[in-house]
């Protein structure tokens with residue numbers, strides 16, 4: 001029984017690692033930032049060094065990765081196109097290669113429609129680059 005459990009856990013870990021390493025470098029960067037919460041969303045930037053005036057998204061909730069991926073009304077359209085069926089945060093961040101590519105694709109689409117990461121941070125801080 002224990003052997004079966006260990007095999008199952010190792011199999012899951014292998015799948016997560018394989019999926020991550022199947023992504024290209026820019027996709028990996030997006031995914032790691034989303035997973036760790038160490039990103040340029042206002043909730044993190046506000047907590048870290050107050051370069052923005054509020055942790056809030058323009059929709060009113062704290063702008064975290066979970067908020068952007070699951071609930072932000074500003075990105076409902078891109079979310080519906082990317083994930084026609086309900087998808088969990090776990091699947092979006094730790095799923096198979098297809099799931100992870102959908103997540104990075106969603107972030108790209110969301111950035112085009114309503115800048116949420118780098119651009120708001122750059123504008124808020126007055127910097128033109130890092």
Ligand SMILES: [Zn+2]
Pocket residue numbers: 057058059060061063067071072073074
């Ligand atoms: Zn929002």
